[in-house]
Amino acid sequence: MLNEQKEQIKKKILEDLDSLNQEILELCEKTKPIPPDCCLGDLRFEMMHEQDVFEKVLHEAQIRVNKLKYALSKVDKESYGFCMECEDEILFARLLILPESLYCTECASGK
Numbered sequence: 001m002l003n004e005q006k007e008q009i010k011k012k013i014l015e016d017l018d019s020l021n022q023e024i025l026e027l028c029e030k031t032k033p034i035p036p037d038c039c040l041g042d043l044r045f046e047m048m049h050e051q052d053v054f055e056k057v058l059h060e061a062q063i064r065v066n067k068l069k070y071a072l073s074k075v076d077k078e079s080y081g082f083c084m085e086c087e088d089e090i091l092f093a094r095l096l097i098l099p100e101s102l103y104c105t106e107c108a109s110g111k
């Protein structure tokens, strides 16, 4: 991989981390416990259901943050950009969309 491409990927990782951190902040707001005296009955039930959904999204966002940080720490290493399964080079276009990719398109799609 060219240095220029690595720089592009690093930039993309940092951008993604930025927007994820923003998203996580918003989700943390939304998953705060509902005060017991606020909203009763159906509305409360609905809010709790919504929070469940937000918590899942939050959890996924946190996982992606970790993956991106890991990718960022690896991007300068020789092994970055190679599929962990077949050891082929992962397409640059794929890495640019999903910099945390550990597998090539073929292996990731489950063969």
Ligand SMILES: [Zn+2]
Binding pocket: 083, 084, 085, 086, 087, 088, 103, 104, 105, 106, 107, 108
């Ligand atoms: Zn592969």
